[in-house]
Amino acid sequence: MTHTSSVSLKTPLLLEAIHCKPTPRPPIWMMRQAGRYLPEYQKLRQHHEFQHLIKHPDLACEITLQPIQRFGMDAAILFSDILVIIEALGLSFRFEEKVGPIIEPCLHTRQDIDKLKLLPVDQVLDYVKNAILLSLDTLKSYQTPLIGFAGAPFTIASYMIEGGSSKTLEKTKRFMATYPKAMHRLLQLISTATLDYLNLQVKAGVSMIQLFDTWAGLLSWEDFNTFALPYIQQLVGQYRDKIPIALFCKYSHAYLPLLQALNPRILSLDWQSNLEQMASSIPTHIAIQGNLDPIDLLCPIQHIKARLTKLLPIIQHRPGYILNLGHGILPSTPVDHVQYVVDWVHSTPSMKISCQD
Numbered sequence: 259m260t261h262t263s264s265v266s267l268k269t270p271l272l273l274e275a276i277h278c279k280p281t282p283r284p285p286i287w288m289m290r291q292a293g294r295y296l297p298e299y300q301k302l303r304q305h306h307e308f309q310h311l312i313k314h315p316d317l318a319c320e321i322t323l324q325p326i327q328r329f330g331m332d333a334a335i336l337f338s339d340i341l342v343i344i345e346a347l348g349l350s351f352r353f354e355e356k357v358g359p360i361i362e363p364c365l366h367t368r369q370d371i372d373k374l375k376l377l378p379v380d381q382v383l384d385y386v387k388n389a390i391l392l393s394l395d396t397l398k399s400y401q402t403p404l405i406g407f408a409g410a411p412f413t414i415a416s417y418m419i420e421g422g423s424s425k426t427l428e429k430t431k432r433f434m435a436t437y438p439k440a441m442h443r444l445l446q447l448i449s450t451a452t453l454d455y456l457n458l459q460v461k462a463g464v465s466m467i468q469l470f471d472t473w474a475g476l477l478s479w480e481d482f483n484t485f486a487l488p489y490i491q492q493l494v495g496q497y498r499d500k501i502p503i504a505l506f507c508k509y510s511h512a513y514l515p516l517l518q519a520l521n522p523r524i525l526s527l528d529w530q531s532n533l534e535q536m537a538s539s540i541p542t543h544i545a546i547q548g549n550l551d552p553i554d555l556l557c558p559i560q561h562i563k564a565r566l567t568k569l570l571p572i573i574q575h576r577p578g579y580i581l582n583l584g585h586g587i588l589p590s591t592p593v594d595h596v597q598y599v600v601d602w603v604h605s606t607p608s609m610k611i612s613c614q615d
């Protein structure tokens with residue numbers, strides 16, 4: 259199904275929901291919605307490296323728009339990657355089929371960190387700004403807001419130390435234990451770069467920022483408090499009045515009270531969190547986003563329908579709810595299952611509370 263522009267001039271649902279206003283139905287978008295499960299993305303990918311796609315604003319814009327045109331999602335997320343920020347620290351990355359990201363050179367010692375220099379973010383990542391500007395221009399006719407994003411400092415640091423993806427963060431944890439001061443220097447440097455990077459995105463005109471601390475949920479309570487939380491806090495604190503930030507951290511149910519205490523505008527819940535409980539315990543001035551298990555979308559439609567039906571009490575009674583997954587959409591997801599979810603949300607019963615105010 260192809261969705262074309264709407265004629266209504268109403269505030270986009272996403273922005274209403276971010277402000278915790280009642281909406282006739284919840285806005286929907288999906289983490290990693292612009293990507294490998296889409297045949298139109300795969301087609302482009304046959305001809306270009308991932309790097310080429312993110313560095314060419316016309317192609318990045320085309321991919322950003324794909325889930326809007328195909329499904330009618332209520333928000334676009336910029337096609338890029340959290341790893342681009344490491345280029346502003348003089349490192350580079352590439353993706354290898356079946357391996358994932360490879361970061362070069364990766365960091366082994368204190369001295370490696372002392373050698374890092376922050377390059378001018380707005381020059382190095384000028385291509386991101388151009389991709390945002392072009393996407394915003396094209397999104398105008400769909401009246402769909404654009405979401406920008408960044409990795410939180412801990413997650414970015416973990417990629418720089420591991421040199422790629424890791425399920426245990428063994429190298430990162432050993433590095434933190436051996437060189438805690440150097441780790442803080444690294445985190446502060448990434449945080450400074452990320453502040454500049456968010457500034458670039460906000461100036462270019464994104465409506466919301468998704469901050470991914472994907473791997474911080476693998477930390478112990480003490481390490482989370484020492485190495486992840488203070489740097490998330492810096493970013494949220496600096497940007498609270500400038501742009502709504504959604505905090506996402508995989509396996510974060512234990513840490514949600516800490517994230518909530520930062521008073522973010524939006525909490526993006528992973529699929530293990532008890533959404534019903536969170537919907538009633540998180541203060542109603544904080545919007546919540548989530549949290550279907552991405553694997554639900556690989557299951558039969560009846561199962562998906564049952565999962566969605568369970569969301570009805572939240573949809574109908576909790577202003578400030580954004581329907582999303584609890585992590586990124588998987589490459590093997592059938593596109594018709596994504597369409598089913600979007601169509602279900604579009605036809606879902608209105609909120610039982612007034613949508614006038």
Ligand code: CP3
Pocket residue numbers: 288289290291292293294303308335336337338339340341353358359407423470472585586
């Ligand atoms: O959400 C979107 O659709 C916008 C684009 C986007 C990508 N990556 C494109 C991408 C976003 C928001 C990201 C964020 C990202 N990247 C995160 C945080 C979110 C999460 O999923 O936890 C992380 C940890 C990364 C790092 C990364 N990038 C990995 C581990 C990989 C390889 C495996 C994978 O998940 O695809 C990537 C590559 C990547 N980023 C692809 C895409 C479309 C696949 C590249 C390809 O075509 O081969």
